[in-house]
Amino acid sequence: MLKRDTRVQIFIVEGGKYVLLKHHDIKKNLYFWGVPGGGRENGETDEEAAIREAYEETGLKIKLLPIKIEGVPQIKNSMYKRVVTFLAYSIDGKAQVGIEPEPELKQYYELVDMKWKDFYDDTGLDDITYNDINPFRHIIDSNKFIKRKEFVVCKMEDNIKRYLLDYDEKKLEFGFIHKENSVVLKYKDSEALGFFLSENEGNLYKRDIIYIVLDENEKLNEECTGKWFKYEELDKIKLEKVCKKILEKLNKKT
Structure with missing residues (x-):
């Protein structure tokens, strides 16, 4: 199985909502929603990778807030060893479905749709996204903001x-x-x-x-x-x- 060191992912927030992308698992013919993100490339910092992935997958240029959460993948047998999740807001661009930019993954996944999800709404939210977003909810609601x-x-x-x-x-x-x-x-x-x-x-x-x-x-x-x-x-x-x-x-x- 293909192995990568780090996955970066980004909650892009605007108007009390955040971006979710619909992924198509081509070989299994399954669809699921997830936040923008992907593998960090050689020579990139986590921050550089997050900004690049956000633009490639959503068309948005973003500003990262100085808040990130590091952890390990929630999925068993993940190709990644480490996951870094950022909180950000858009500064330019029009939100639109981008591409899966990693050549080695294009045969497995494609992006097919996009939606803005209410930041505090758990309806239809899978466990992975819930576990990722919930710490940010607590941070935003704390006196840090x-x-x-x-x-x-x-x-x-x-x-x-x-x-x-x-x-x-x-x-x-x-x-x-x-x-x-x-x-x-x-x-x-x-x-x-x-x-x-x-x-x-x-x-x-x-x-x-x-x-x-x-x-x-x-x-x-x-x-x-x-x-x-x-x-x-x-x-x-x-x-x-x-x-x-x-x-x-x-x-x-x-």
């Missing part, structure tokens, strides 16, 4: 959507409002967009994003600071990456 709510505040004026953004003088960029007393506390039209992970200056963040659409009778608190922008004006300012990604998705929905 700073938890905060951020608000995508939108209003309609003359049939044009405008978004309220706050300016971070330290980063010199615009982003979402994240002080709860800065927006209306009671709002009629809201939607939870899930959580996003990020890292900044050594701090890890779990950011729950809430989309608020103000009607003509709703007003912001007087304490609220920020500036209103039309979507077309956002190209003219420096915009925080997660903020930019979410606004692009919201604009495509309209």
Whole structure:
């Protein structure tokens, strides 16, 4: 049997979901879901291998968080001696089914589908993926991550959507409002967009994003600071990456 030293695998998280790939075991004609990953190549670090495998199998360029779990394969008679699992978020690219890039495995496996799975949903989850993800759930929910709510505040004026953004003088960029007393506390039209992970200056963040659409009778608190922008004006300012990604998705929905 083919033997490899290390398998790397990655939980790529976005909007409170993570990527699962559907694999086809060609010889057994079996299908199963698993996270992106594969064998580390000669000369690669674990981190380099994870970034490469994520891109080859999902089309996503990722940022690895400084959290990884090392262990041994859960499958008996595995070709790997060691398994390293990472937590990451996407920074660029469009999620799509990639290829099984390892030539020696192409005759055994192929990737046939992709889905985003709710991070805390165990429905239909196999034991292997559950055992891999559960430690990360505990880590994210621990005090290792700073938890905060951020608000995508939108209003309609003359049939044009405008978004309220706050300016971070330290980063010199615009982003979402994240002080709860800065927006209306009671709002009629809201939607939870899930959580996003990020890292900044050594701090890890779990950011729950809430989309608020103000009607003509709703007003912001007087304490609220920020500036209103039309979507077309956002190209003219420096915009925080997660903020930019979410606004692009919201604009495509309209």
